[in-house]
Amino acid sequence: MKIDILTLFPEMFDGVMNHSILKKAQDTGAFQYRLVNFREYSQNKHKKVDDYPYGGGAGMVLTPQPVFDAVEDLSADCSEKKAKPRIVLMCPQGEPYNQSKAMELANEEHLIFICGHYEGYDERIREHIATDEISIGDYVLTGGELGAMVVIDSVVRLLPGVLGNESSAPEDSFSTGLLEHPHYTRPLDFRGMRVPDVLVSGNHGKIEEWRRLQSLKRTYQRRRDLLDDFPLTDKERQWLEDLNDE
Known part of the structure; x- marks a missing residue:
């Protein structure tokens, strides 16, 4: 370019x-x-x-x-x-x-x-x-x-080869239409604040589901307007209804 x-x-x-x-x-x-x-x-x-x-x-x-x-x-x-x-x-x-x-x-x-x-x-x-x-x-x-x-x-940063990890840009906030999920790194326990168990479970399906839920939750809490036209699955709609009930 x-x-x-x-x-x-x-x-x-x-x-x-x-x-x-x-x-x-x-x-x-x-x-x-x-x-x-x-x-x-x-x-x-x-x-x-x-x-x-x-x-x-x-x-x-x-x-x-x-x-x-x-x-x-x-x-x-x-x-x-x-x-x-x-x-x-x-x-x-x-x-x-x-x-x-x-x-x-x-x-x-x-x-x-x-x-x-x-x-x-x-x-x-x-x-x-x-x-x-x-x-x-x-x-x-x-x-x-x-x-x-x-x-x-x-x-x-969106140009091919610019970011070291090609999956970084597509997962950024707003790239999917949602805010990005939380991130954690070492140590596992810092001053009594632990990394969520699911992230160290090794169950990649559960991890992806947790990340999707957290993205929806964060978007709902901080930028609810982004969800107005966002295509949701039935399961995700249920998640949001549960959040609303809370």
Whole structure:
């Protein structure tokens, strides 16, 4: 996968992109990234990329020309055989980000992220360039960089070979539609707090059943909204009814 990031502050990505899973993913060739300061594309003699909004109002707005030119330049090597890049606008008005969207983006060959600043974008950027608008939450950040880091991390870890254990990502919270079950490791007894007996029973069928029940229980207690459209077996419905009775 190729990822291009349009930002006015490329240095913000140095720590995130060069450590842990993202660094390992680059080393193995799973993805490559490029930081593009779109100020360099500005045709303004002072390299300005923002201006006052028409109609008045507080703040400055990113002008379309540098962003259009940067995206067109980064997309120029797309032939008929290559899929066009997905162009992701990081924006608080965007679609709420979730694991399903991460899995969708992980199937792409080329992603371009646009990180805004100031009061917002010229609307023509939103209407004529972006293929996706993404928000990582109902709050406003200083710029789109932090949001882009979150999305990139969640996408890259889904690429083939990035995680050491291929079953890790499919079992993560939200990947199955439920929150993940509890985990335990050594010691068996820590200060009188014991690991559940079923996990050391060696009965894999019982272990899987326990984990499924715990996922349902945790989801019911913490994110009941996730169960609204979740397909449940008769046995799982009974589990949830028992939890409700408790």
